[in-house]
Amino acid sequence: MMDSSMIEPNATLDASPTLAEALNNDAAVTAVADADAVSAPTDAQSPLTTDLTNNVHHQRWQSYLKDCRELIHLVEPLEVAGRIVKVTGLIMVATGIKMPIGGACYIPLQDGGRVEAEVVGFDGENLLLMPQSAVDGVVPGAKVFSMEITETLPKPQFGRPPRRRAQDRARHFPVGDALLGRVVDAAGNPLDNLGPISTEVTAPLSGRVINPLMRAPIEEPMDVGVRAINAMLTVGRGQRLGLFAGSGVGKSVLLGMMARYTTADVIVVGLIGERGREVQEFIEQILGPEGLARSVVVAAPADVSALMRLQGANYATAIAERFRSQGKNVLLIMDSLTRYAMAQREIALAIGEPPATKGYPPSVFAKLPALVERTGNGARGEGSITAFYTVLTEGDDQQDPIADSARAILDGHIVLNRTLAESGHYPAIDIEQSISRAMHNITSKEHQQAARLLKQLYSRYLRNQDLIAVGAYQPGSDPMLDVAIKKRDQINAFLQQDIDESAYMQACLQQLAQTVS
Template sequence: MVTPARPAVPAAPAAPAMRAVAVENGADPIDPAILASAGLRWGAVDDSAAGAADGDAYAEPLRQPSQHGAAALDAAPAQPPVPLNAAAAAHAARWRTCIGALGEQSARVLPYARSGRIVRAAGLVLEATGLTLPLGATCLIELPNTLARPVPGGPRVAASHAEAEVVGFNGERLFLMPTSDLSGLAPGARVVPADAGLCGPVEAKRLPVGFGMLGRVVDAAGQPLDGKGPIDAQASAPLGAPVLNPLEREPIHQVLDVGVRAINALLTVGRGQRMGLFAGSGVGKSMLLGMMARFTAAEVVVVGLIGERGREVKEFIEEILGAEGRARAVVVAAPADVSPLLRMQGAAYATSLAEYFRDQGKQVLLIMDSLTRYAMAQREIALAIGEAPATKGYPPSVFAKLPALVERAGNGPAGGGGITAFYTVLTEGDDQQDPIADSARAILDGHIVLSRTLAEAGHYPAIDIEASISRVMSALLDDRAFDKVRLFKQMLSRYQRNRDLINVGAYQSGRDPLLDRAIALYPQMEAYLQQRHRERCGHGEAVAQLTALLGETA
């Protein structure tokens, strides 16, 4: 039996699904995936086939499965291959280029999602319509008309999107506050949820936490700032936290050694206590914080630098905190030039990090500089969305945010870890009656006041012992130790009240025995309160020196 030769290929393909896709002889073959999308595949042809030249490539139609299943497919006769010419190859090459370009563009297109439009931009707040989102949701704002130069002098490239957060709403209008630059924003810009598949409740924003963050410096979004590569985070945590049952918190009954003599002996701090550091500008606040970060007997230190100048952030990390302090610390930096949303987020993130380590059973020292900048950031947001100002321009929401943040610190359940927190509070013109200072004083477990008069006299740390207090100190010390502290404060106060009389020689010795003793011991008392910033004085050493100064009979 003789096998008949393959018939010549007709000019028009017999199969309706066939496509004219080919390449020239010797050209790169078309990607099989592209042929498959056109219903074709590569096939081999005998040189003896009619109409075929040596080396010709053929694309033959893929056999589509029928309703009879795979058996019918195998039984169907194969379609003859189609010879491909140069014109078809050029046409296919053009299609291949277009498909590649479309693929690159589609990678930059946001997935399908509900969207809205920007209808108003005034001050710090944008207004959008056509989109319904809950408070705290993150949005992306398209910047279609923006051309930026990532490198000075380099080519212009199209910017993508700016991130914003929902901070309020009025009817069908959303109030958005951006967290990045909006240069080139145009009316009607498209707004989409950051989660393109958003159709229900928004999940809480989560940021990285874990022991891999020790020794690192990150921004308010958890991105590294120290150039040491990606963050090795073992977990993530939300910015908020459920309220702890106050009856489940472990009481404060252990002394925390902070390494500063005046605080250890005269303003004793307990594990889990929340203290305020009240100071004006330029009185040694950062220096004192650095001493506590290096010397405090804590397993982990979390530092939140909120609203500070960028220069001060680097100075605090490199010079004040130092390598010794950074080894066991995590620094969250949200300087003054970032969005108020990021400043508030930085404070919440630092607290979340401290809570994570506390939940792991660690004793944590949380230092936040400053609580006032956090309040100012909330004031900016509240005023921008139309909240009415109250005391000194601070809306009521500010005074609700402060205790919500501070109450997250403290001890956890019995047998677990604890967070001892120091919050700095800036006093305008050393005014202790500032509304933020007054509110913070009411919700904290004590306050340390730094005096400008002492700082100007070269007295460091410039702690005003008379104006400072630790509310849990009486529960940490026995009666004998507490009596020594009280005697020291009494003599110091008596001397300060009569300083002018003593200086002009108007005081007659013998009229006040306590003042006489204060005059005799004042040089030693003043030296006791001073300490070099590289010097550490433990709690036991501080108490022993106080006992030696006042005598055993004090």
């Protein structure tokens, strides 16, 4: 583009047309060209007249060039297309287009629809694409177009290309208050038939990294409304815990109780890889209208692609991050972290990554801490994300590789015991195997001593229950066991709680003191 400094300083532009005239009038275009070739003023003209003419000329050309730049900025960029050369299993191979890892693209179909995909790897000049849905209708040589969101790019400055950050290239999804009370899929589309979702506030799936030294420490307890957790496994604001359980021991019911009775400002629920029937049941029966009113539910059930299951977990975390940045205390419930790991395993194996422990490739164990570390407390002055991740243990095996990895990166774990569930003890929390690593920082010495004593009494009884059952124990042999036998029913009643019963923190502490006194 011609710069204003290139114009002859003594040329005149008395008849210069406007930009609109120049674009729509051939005569005006000629006038603009002729104006640039006007001769310099004669010697008879005074210096003052020459200076005025130069200033008018300079201002008009500056205005004209500014209009040109604004018009050029509105022009749609050239769209580059690649083509599909191979489809194998879960992976599509595209050539002729360059995109970064994590970039979004789409393949138009002959029936007018399209298949959206994400770049998950590359092989030489070829891109490896993971589709978000079924690839029915994709033909050999089908075109591939980038879905780069140009609206988020900075406006180009004259004479230099725009700076495009990776975050600017990424797809943005709706976040914020407009999602409260809504149920959406992993792409932010509504599932509840309550109308479209507002897209005024959006964010990418990848959140900002918080300097660990800038994070606020865990200093305050979070009331989750469950007596056994509040009293025995006190959770702090910004803590990340795992809920370790096999199938059918009541983890969904426990999560629903926390969602309904917690004192958090906002609840974000991510249902990842669960059965579709369980999604509806959790929302309508377990969460209920009261819990849904201040919640956002992101559902990526088992029948969606592995990519959408990964995206659903990241989207739920991005929504929680947005509320945290507003200074709110968020409770994030993700069911389950194991399904998230399985989705990453599907993708990694499809692109040729070698399997490791129990078929899980190394990238799985890199993805888990990357997801978990996005939660927790924000910088000082911001809010918090208290997160509960369910971890499925096959056959109640606590040594499963995902369970082992999760236990190492989380701030505590709550184990649900199948034996307790089968005996009708709900919630089936095994206080012997469970621990909250932040409890000693957020509770009083009296609270810690009472919780420790109750745990000792509970454990002592379990160690000797066979002797007690057959009558082999002689009272007086063990003073602590005598107390445990005496208080057994009281302790069990304290640790159990009905699904419709809420237990707030202060009441829990009073009942704990009464139980062990």
